[in-house]
Amino acid sequence: MPLNKLLRDGDNEDLAEERRKATFDTDEMAAIIWEGKERVRRRREITKKVNEYTELHDPYCQAFMTRHEEVENAARKITKMFTLIDKLGVNPTNPADMAHLTSEVIGLYGHPLALHAVMFIPSLQAQCADDQMHWLKKAMSRQIIGTYAQTELGHGTNLRKLETTAIYDAKTQEFILHSPTRTAMKWWPGNLGKSANHAVVVACLIINGKNYGPHNFIVPLRDPETHMPLKGITVGDIGPKMATGPVDNGFLSFDHYRIPRTNMLMKHAKVTPEGKYIPPAHAKVGYSAMVHVRSHMISDQAKFLAQALTTAIRYSAIRRQGEIQPGDGEVKILEYQTQQYRLLPQLARAYAFSFTGRAVRDLYLRVQKDVAKGKVHEMAELHYITSGLKAVVTHLTGEGISQARMSCGGHGYSKASNMPDLYGK
């Protein structure tokens, strides 16, 4: 029995030749990467199920779809996935199973309900006060579809300079959401362009002329029956990007749009009916949704890099170029030191990022538990670690995928290689 468990009869002989050289058991390595033999077995089981249900497949290659078709196709698949969830044998509260199932159904391209699960629900979980849990319940049962709207056209990481305002009107006990300039427009949130009917919106809280900085509000955007934007809301699609078309990134602006006081998420900071501000225990507590996404990003980047390298290294084992010994035929490009130098350090990075992602996830989960108990002393450090690693890991992953793409010659430029979309991630 060879150590490489991927060997199959009828494989390309150039590839099989490399696989027979394996010096470790590939199933054991899979168990290390995916945290246990049982997880590997379970992943394969889920993959098999997804392959069986043709309703979860693309009718044709997504690279040939129009923008409209790709968004609609992804929405159809993710909705179907939830309808079939019992038949697929997946428990929707099991994060590891759900992550693998979603990845198998959706692939690289993203889907227009992703932020509902990845940012909207976690925001509500982290920030709803006890008497606001009805929002979370509606989100969990998908009676409302939401996103998280923080970034503005002119404002990214410098949150204190966000221009969207939420001015408290004590007379009516409402907040007035407003976008005073063009650069104040929310820009980039996923799921926002065509899909979401609610959003957790980050806006600067103003009471009696005093600016208390960014706070979170749950905001209805579209009519639940007609899906048309509500009066005072301008919302739409920001158009094509390098990749991730179906993520449905959108824009959003407010024209003196009123929401009840109770739509401010008040687990941490609070505003009383009279307009008294009660600060949170820790100033940064409101950003947990972004921290949550960043903690996942590292593992995701590791996977993208690993996928690109799998393609590039397999390609290097079957592509032959250059006759070193006249008459011996052309050699595999994997034999060239330049090709090895290009690819193997990137492969090492993919492993390193995978283990880093796991460590950051564990740290995030521990800090979240502490914060729930009021222990916030590690929040700042978690923020530094996730922000710093996000920047370093996405940059190095982009570099690594570029190297993988170029190591496939021109073929890395074709969408059939997946490299352009992997780079776009």
Next chain:
Amino acid sequence: MPLNKLLRDGDNEDLAEERRKATFDTDEMAAIIWEGKERVRRRREITKKVNEYTELHDPYCQAFMTRHEEVENAARKITKMFTLIDKLGVNPTNPADMAHLTSEVIGLYGHPLALHAVMFIPSLQAQCADDQMHWLKKAMSRQIIGTYAQTELGHGTNLRKLETTAIYDAKTQEFILHSPTRTAMKWWPGNLGKSANHAVVVACLIINGKNYGPHNFIVPLRDPETHMPLKGITVGDIGPKMATGPVDNGFLSFDHYRIPRTNMLMKHAKVTPEGKYIPPAHAKVGYSAMVHVRSHMISDQAKFLAQALTTAIRYSAIRRQGEIQPGDGEVKILEYQTQQYRLLPQLARAYAFSFTGRAVRDLYLRVQKDVAKGKVHEMAELHYITSGLKAVVTHLTGEGISQARMSCGGHGYSKASNMPDLYGK
């Protein structure tokens, strides 16, 4: 009169502030870049004409078009451009005017007849014997539409290993073109997928079992009336790529497809009716089409880099982030040394590549003249220079455009920035 001639009333004030600081006359710089004041005047005249003729414009943004629409739209525009050429006041034999006109009409995305002008016609010019000039005439008048098919699925730069064969049959005085394997399939030639009805095909010439290496043949691919592939020809679209959708890259394979002996381009090497091979004066003389394209590539890359930097530097002058002095407001990101370090060396490269491209073009033109007189001693050097510079300049340009893209934050990821398509070039 300010030195920056681009200043206009109503400009964004942040941008105007930078433009007022110009220390050189922008029109004089334009004259240096475009080789004379008259060329600059002429370019502006052509641009104005193109703006006047709405038939030459896109009905809507190309980024929103389907694959079919983008190819068709580009074909429509380039055809219209030739129909209107007298009204546009451009002489089709003036290369500089034609290059600028085509660039203004087509933009970044390419068009499905580009290789007809850039590789098919130059190949015929360089390689038709005197009694083969009727092919060139038909190509010039667009009675036939052609491309240049060299690269194969499994074979790129190592031309001697191309697998497509042209076996001479002295009985019928024909060559039999054949693709013996899957990797022998021609793959990547532009204009081939849906558009061309002829190609200059590079295939290994075999006479009486002896392989004479790669030679050029003019080959009919599609029926001139129905545009359907001829018997023995398999041809089609290779699908979506990172960018340049309308370039219409295709695949092509031959199943014992016969062409007359006289379809071998015989200006240099020749095959007599009896099957006697007469070698060319210089072995590399057949590759001039590739050298021609490479000599243009450097100037083109300089332009792409300059375009990306224009966007990135202007964006850096209007985007503000981070308050250095509390109360002074956020500063232009162009003020940050990290942003300057990112962009300004790339700007210097754009200038350097522009002048390099001009030098290589002049060298190419001189060597072409010499070769026409039988002086081939500089061909090898031209080949080294263009191959080496192509690799270095495209790599550094890709890096520079990535830097420009990232210096625009998330907005560089949107197709509205043009960065994804510029990088794809």
